[in-house]
Structures are given as structure tokens and as C-alpha cells.
Amino acid sequence: MTDLSAIVRQGAMTTDGHSAGVARRSLVIGLTAFLTVVDLFATQAILPSLTRHYGVTPAAMGFAVNASTFGMATASLVVGFFSPRINRRTGILLSLTLLAIPTSLLASAPDLAVFTALRVAQGLCMASAFALTLAYLGEQCSAMDAGGAFAAYITGNVASNLVGRLVSAAVTDSLGLAWNFYAFAGLNLAGAALVYVTVKRVPPMHTVIPAESPLTDTITHWRDPQLCAAFGIGFCILFAFIGTFTFVNFVLVRPPLSLGMMDLGLVYFVFLPSVVTTLLAGKVASRLGTRPTIWGSLAVAGLGLPLLLASHLGEVLIGMVLVGVGTFFAQAAATGFVGQAAAGNRGTASGIYLACYFCGGLVGTAVLGRLFDAFGWSVCIAGIGAALAAAALLTLKLKR
Numbered sequence: 079m080t081d082l083s084a085i086v087r088q089g090a091m092t093t094d095g096h097s098a099g100v101a102r103r104s105l106v107i108g109l110t111a112f113l114t115v116v117d118l119f120a121t122q123a124i125l126p127s128l129t130r131h132y133g134v135t136p137a138a139m140g141f142a143v144n145a146s147t148f149g150m151a152t153a154s155l156v157v158g159f160f161s162p163r164i165n166r167r168t169g170i171l172l173s174l175t176l177l178a179i180p181t182s183l184l185a186s187a188p189d190l191a192v193f194t195a196l197r198v199a200q201g202l203c204m205a206s207a208f209a210l211t212l213a214y215l216g217e218q219c220s221a222m223d224a225g226g227a228f229a230a231y232i233t234g235n236v237a238s239n240l241v242g243r244l245v246s247a248a249v250t251d252s253l254g255l256a257w258n259f260y261a262f263a264g265l266n267l268a269g270a271a272l273v274y275v276t277v278k279r280v281p282p283m284h285t286v287i288p289a290e291s292p293l294t295d296t297i298t299h300w301r302d303p304q305l306c307a308a309f310g311i312g313f314c315i316l317f318a319f320i321g322t323f324t325f326v327n328f329v330l331v332r333p334p335l336s337l338g339m340m341d342l343g344l345v346y347f348v349f350l351p352s353v354v355t356t357l358l359a360g361k362v363a364s365r366l367g368t369r370p371t372i373w374g375s376l377a378v379a380g381l382g383l384p385l386l387l388a389s390h391l392g393e394v395l396i397g398m399v400l401v402g403v404g405t406f407f408a409q410a411a412a413t414g415f416v417g418q419a420a421a422g423n424r425g426t427a428s429g430i431y432l433a434c435y436f437c438g439g440l441v442g443t444a445v446l447g448r449l450f451d452a453f454g455w456s457v458c459i460a461g462i463g464a465a466l467a468a469a470a471l472l473t474l475k476l477k478r
Contacts, residue, residue: 158429
């Protein structure tokens with residue numbers, strides 16, 4: 079297989095989006111993203127089973143499953159801080175290899191505290207690979223080509239949401255909870271193997287160490303109103319997404335919908351349209367601008383929220399499709415914006431953005447979980463709508 083750096087450079091020199099070079103580059107980037115974050119949300123598909131296994135409330139189990147976002151937020155900041163001094167290939171390869179360890183240990187986690195700690199460890203490894211890959215793409219792609227590369231990476235993320243949930247539900251239903259985690263440990267190692275092969279001939283990144291310290295770069299990024307707004311948008315996007323797709327699982331298995339485990343896995347074909355639409359985010363943002371793209375995406379997600387309250391499965395599925403399409407499209411546009419708008423160290427900017435994004439997921443789980451347990455699904459939906467509205471207001475500050 080052609081190495082990733084050659085693919086990225088070839089794609090950057092190509093002006094026709096239909097060229098074989100761009101298609102091959104997008105496939106490799108997307109597959110790398112898929113294997114990097116396939117563990118992140120797959121466990122949501124088996125939340126009801128885990129809740130019964132550990133004998134806890136939906137809010138407690140939802141927080142434990144999504145504790146990986148805390149690890150991801152922490153690792154994103156650390157990697158972003160030291161990004162100029164980290165060899166991209168070595169960092170990505172080591173992160174994906176180490177990821178298999180906590181993933182396999184989840185199979186035998188004795189209680190919720192250990193389970194939560196292992197999910198945090200997963201997040202540390204996933205985010206290290208994720209942040210370094212985004213920094214790598216920002217350095218290897220031209221400004222014109224960056225949107226498509228970031229969209230391909232986010233599309234791989236979207237695909238992991240679909241396939242990861244399907245695999246998790248199918249393996250758990252047929253072989254049990256333990257084998258589910260062993261299967262995903264195997265996927266982690268497959269990701270490391272892909273990076274080893276595709277990035278094999280990439281020379282060490284001769285990144286110029288900035289004259290300013292990483293702390294100074296961080297302060298500079300936070301002083302940029304546009305970047306601050308983008309960081310806030312990322313926070314709100316995952317807040318809304320994780321609130322929807324964590325707690326909707328409990329709605330789907332309860333009357334009147336009453337879905338079984340395998341049916342619950344099949345429900346996540348709702349992410350299939352997002353796999354297609356997210357690839358277009360880079361082109362749409364380049365043509366229409368970042369603000370209209372994010373506003374339109376958030377509006378699509380908002381239209382799906384009332385449908386999630388319906389008592390008929392078809393309407394709920396349409397609502398899930400709209401929320402998935404809207405949030406992933408907005409995420410792709412915001413990620414591309416940060417990669418291009420950062421005036422200084424892009425690795426630091428990407429790390430801050432990802433930290434805010436994943437913090438939004440953790441806060442969303444905690445806040446919306448309490449609302450779900452105390453007041454029910456309708457109030458939880460209202461909280462999700464508030465997060466989307468906040469993201470729309472923050473988008474006003476994006477000028478580029």
C-alpha cells in the first residue's frame with residue numbers, strides 16, 4: 079500500500095476531486111480514523127446490557143462508558159502542548175498499540191470504578207493518535223486541500239460510529255460482553271498495523287520548534303475570538319451528540335419501542351447517511367463559507383429533536399438520522415476551520431479544540447444523564463436543543 083504521506087502530497091497537488099489520488103488518500107485517511115476511534119462510541123450500543131451487568135442506573139453507566147472523553151480531553155491538551163516535539167508516526171503507532179491493553183482488560187473489569195478507569199485509559203490512547211493525525215494532516219495538506227482531508231478523517235469517525243455499534247451489538251448478543259472487548263482490542267491492533275504500513279516511509283517530521291513556548295501558543299490561541307468560538311462550538315456539538323446517542327438507547331429498549339439487543343445494533347444504520355454527507359463538508363464549507371455550513375448543519379440536527387420524542391420507531395429513526403448528519407457535518411466544518419485559522423502552532427490549536435470537544439461529551443453525559451434520570455427523555459431533549467442553540471450563537475464569531 080502507498081504510504082500516507084505520499085498519498086496526502088499527491089492529493090494536495092491534484093485539482094480534480096475525482097482523481098484516483100484523492101480517492102486513495104481519502105480511503106486511507108478515513109480508515110485510519112475509523113480504527114483510531116472505533117472504541118469510543120461502540121460501547122453505547124450495549125449500554126442496557128452493561129447497566130444490567132453492573133446493576134447501576136442509566137446515568138451512572140452512561141457516565142462510565144463516556145468517561146473515555148475525559149481521557150481524550152486530557153491527552154488532546156498534552157499532545158497539543160508538546161506537539162512540535164513529537165514524531166507523528168511514532169506517536170500514532172505507539173498510541174494505537176497501547177490502546178489494545180485497556181480495551182482487552184475491560185472484558186474482566188470487576189466493578190464500575192475499574193470499568194471507568196479503563197475507559198479513561200482508552201481515551202488517553204485514542205486522543206493521542208487522533209490529535210497527532212490531525213496535526214499531521216494540517217502539516218501535509220495545502221490550505222485548499224485541507225478541507226477534504228479533514229472531512230475524510232471525520233467521515234472515518236462517522237463510519238466507526240455505525241460499524242462499531244453494529245459489531246458491538248452483534249458480538250455481545252452472540253458471544254457475550256467479554257468477547258466484545260476482545261474483538262475491539264483486535265481492531266486496535268489492526269489500526270496500529272495500518273499506520274505501520276501506510277506511514278512506513280514518512281521521514282521524521284522536521285517541524286520547526288516555535289520560538290514561543292507551548293504555553294504562549296496556547297494563550298495566543300485562546301485570545302483569538304474566532305478560535306475561542308470554534309472551541310466552544312466543538313464543546314456544544316459533542317454535548318448534543320453524546321446526549322442523544324447515549325440515552326436514546328434506553329428509550330429504544332423500553333416500551334413502546336421495546337427493541338432487542340441485535341435490533342438495537344441495527345438501529346445504528348442511521349449513521350449511514352452521515353458517512354456520505356460528511357465527505358462533502360470540506361467542499362460545502364469552501365463554497366458557502368464556514369458560518370452558513372455550520373448553521374445549516376445545526377438546523378438539520380435541531381429538526382431531528384422533536385422526532386426523537388415520537389412513539390413510532392420510524393419517526394425516531396428519522397430523528398436520529400438528522401441529528402447524526404447535522405452534528406457530524408458541523409464537526410467536520412469546525413475541525414477544518416481550526417486547522418486553517420490557527421495563526422501559529424496548529425498542533426496546539428487542534429489539541430485545544432479536541433480537548434474542548436471531548437469535555438463537551440463528558441459534561442453532556444453528566445448533565446443530560448441527571449436530567450434523564452430525574453425528569454425523563456423530553457427534558458433531556460430540551461437540554462440537547464439548548465446546546466445546539468449555543469453552538470449557533472457562537473458561530474456568529476467565525477469570520478473567515
